[in-house]
Amino acid sequence: MSPVRPWKSGHQLELLENGESFYPRVFESIRAAQREVLLETFILFDDKVGRELREVLIDAARRGVRVAVTVDGYGSPDLSEEFVHGLTEAGVQFLVFDPQPPLLGMRTNLFRRLHRKLVVIDERIAFVGGINFSLEHLAEFGAAAKQDYAVQLEGPVVQDIHRFMLDAAGLEPLPPRRLRLVQRAAPPEDSLDGAMVRFVTRDNTAHRTDIEQQYLAALRGARREVLIANAYFFPGYRVLRELRNAARRGVDVRLILQGEPDMAIAQIAGRTLYDYLLRDGVRVYEYCRRPLHAKVAVIDDEWVTVGSSNLDPLSLSLNLEANVVIRDARFAHHLRRRLAELIHHHCREMGPQHRPRPRWWQLTVGTVVFHVLRRFPAWAGWLPAHRPRIAPPPLPAAAGEPAPHPETPPPRAAGKGG
Numbered sequence: 560m561s562p563v564r565p566w567k568s569g570h571q572l573e574l575l576e577n578g579e580s581f582y583p584r585v586f587e588s589i590r591a592a593q594r595e596v597l598l599e600t601f602i603l604f605d606d607k608v609g610r611e612l613r614e615v616l617i618d619a620a621r622r623g624v625r626v627a628v629t630v631d632g633y634g635s636p637d638l639s640e641e642f643v644h645g646l647t648e649a650g651v652q653f654l655v656f657d658p659q660p661p662l663l664g665m666r667t668n669l670f671r672r673l674h675r676k677l678v679v680i681d682e683r684i685a686f687v688g689g690i691n692f693s694l695e696h697l698a699e700f701g702a703a704a705k706q707d708y709a710v711q712l713e714g715p716v717v718q719d720i721h722r723f724m725l726d727a728a729g730l731e732p733l734p735p736r737r738l739r740l741v742q743r744a745a746p747p748e749d750s751l752d753g754a755m756v757r758f759v760t761r762d763n764t765a766h767r768t769d770i771e772q773q774y775l776a777a778l779r780g781a782r783r784e785v786l787i788a789n790a791y792f793f794p795g796y797r798v799l800r801e802l803r804n805a806a807r808r809g810v811d812v813r814l815i816l817q818g819e820p821d822m823a824i825a826q827i828a829g830r831t832l833y834d835y836l837l838r839d840g841v842r843v844y845e846y847c848r849r850p851l852h853a854k855v856a857v858i859d860d861e862w863v864t865v866g867s868s869n870l871d872p873l874s875l876s877l878n879l880e881a882n883v884v885i886r887d888a889r890f891a892h893h894l895r896r897r898l899a900e901l902i903h904h905h906c907r908e909m910g911p912q913h914r915p916r917p918r919w920w921q922l923t924v925g926t927v928v929f930h931v932l933r934r935f936p937a938w939a940g941w942l943p944a945h946r947p948r949i950a951p952p953p954l955p956a957a958a959g960e961p962a963p964h965p966e967t968p969p970p971r972a973a974g975k976g977g
Contacts (some may be wrong), residue, residue: 561765563757563772570714570754572890574865575688576897578696581709582608588680589615594733595625597679597724601634601672601867601977602691605642612692613646620650622916627652627728629949630725631673632659634691634977643952654728654865654949656879671763674878674977676709679724685717686710687758687883689790689854689867691977696852703821705852706901707790708894710865710883716756723760723881729949754887761868761880770868771875773884774798777858781812782803784860788846788853788898791822791869792829798870799835806840815853815901818845825871833909852977856883857895860889 575581589596589612596619603609620626628646630638632655646653656673678686688709694700712720724747725732760769771794778785778801785805792814806812814836820826833843854874855865866882868874885891 563759563766563769564719566755566757566886567715567719568753568755569885570712570716570756572754572756572885572887573711574890574893574897575686575690575711576650576695576708577698577705577707577734578608578690579698581686581688581690581696582611582692585678585686586611586615587630588678588684588686589619592619592624592680593678594681594736597627597677597721599629599675599677599724599727599728600692601631601671601676602693603628603630603635604640604693604695606694608692608694608697609642611848613642616651617645617649620646625652625730625733626650627654627724627730629656629728630675631655632657633672634674637866638952652730653952655952656949658950658952663885668868672873672878674867674874675760675881676882676944677720677724679717679721682721683713683717685712685720687712687720687867687881689852689864689977702819702849705821705850706846706848707852708855708865710885712747712756714754715722716758716883720757720881722915723758725832727949754885754890756886757764757884759864759866759882759884761875761878763877763879770864770873770880770882771795771798771859772867773864773882774856774870775801777856777862777864778802778805779837781858783810785810785812785856785858786815786895786898787813787856787870788851788901789856789870790817790850790852790854791825791871791874792816793825793832793872794870794875802836802841803839806836812841813845813902814841815846815851815898815906816843817851817959818847818907819850821850821852822896828871834911837910839965843909845909846901846906855894857898861886862890863887863891865894 577585581951603612612810616626616628628651657671676688676690686709689707690696690709695703696705698704759769759773760766775797785802802812815830817826836843854867854869855863857863863885864882866880868880868882874880
């Protein structure tokens with residue numbers, strides 16, 4: 560197995576909350592790109608956000624910047640020929656991960672998705688998190704708008720992320736060249752310097768459990784507090800055991816989970832674990848303002864992770880994921896404060912009084928559901944399309960066949976998660 564990438568020091572970090580903070584920063588950085596833009600995302604929709612991203616990528620490519628974009632074939636299935644052609648015509652390298660054709664109108668590429676959300680610009684600045692490129696991450700989307708986080712990074716770890724993305728897209732590094740100096744605005748007050756950062760990925764070959772192992776090590780070392788906000792929470796026994804062990808030794812363990820889920824099955828599955836966790840003092844909160852899409856954690860006001868990986872069977876056993884792990888007290892304190900505000904203003908604490916005492920048959924069903932879901936990833940590996948590939952999008956439609964108008968957002972497919 561390949562080693563986990565090392566810790567690196569000397570970073571500037573900034574927490575970006577929701578699309579309102581994330582999109583302007585990413586688009587501004589792409590507009591300032593001089594040489595290269597690399598982008599991976601699970602979801603790219605042809606809506607207000609997707610069209611602005613498309614515009615800034617086309618502008619960058621036309622001024623000579625190398626631009627490479629990879630989307631997931633399951634998460635981004637409805638991009639029109641016109642949307643994609645405008646990118647490729649400008650010189651953008653546009654790739655689709657596992658571009659499987661539908662079978663009887665149904666998508667067959669459900670498993671082993673490219674779930675990463677990564678951007679690297681000029682080998683200098685990177686963005687890592689859980690935010691896709693769609694209107695769903697802006698408050699204007701309405702009650703179903705998602706609550707999520709990303710981090711902007713500058714420093715040595717950007718080189719690790721850059722090399723990883725080059726390999727994933729099959730690109731060679733650009734030849735060395737001195738970049739023109741760009742006058743940058745002063746960093747915001749909550750910009751954080753000098754942090755230790757490690758880039759961690761999960762794949763189906765050499766790094767199957769790397770992200771899970773980072774969680775396990777941090778939980779075992781927790782002494783005061785564990786605060787996890789995770790959208791799709793159904794981890795394996797090892798994570799559950801370490802959460803309970805931490806609570807037993809007096810650590811304040813709090814979980815923020817979905818109270819207004821975008822997929823009902825995620826909440827149903829997660830709730831089967833509540834009694835198991837509550838018995839030993841783990842405190843569970845459900846975020847009820849809108850769907851929670853977060854994949855973040857803070858431990859002991861020092862250790863933080865931000866990324867794309869949920870704590871569920873898909874993320875821990877099937878999907879291609881990417882997180883950063885951070886050791887920095889100031890950044891940890893900032894994220895902890897933001898999560899504490901969620902708990903205080905928009906969460907309800909779940910306790911025994913919120914659930915009727917289960918009957919014997921409910922306990923039996925819960926046990927069966929737990930074990931089926933935990934073994935589901937291994938079974939899914941036997942299904943078709945278990946060796947996905949990265950390829951250009953399908954060929955254009957036959958002459959005379961109209962393409963969907965780019966102003967029409969694609970239908971939202973149920974059950975995507977993301």
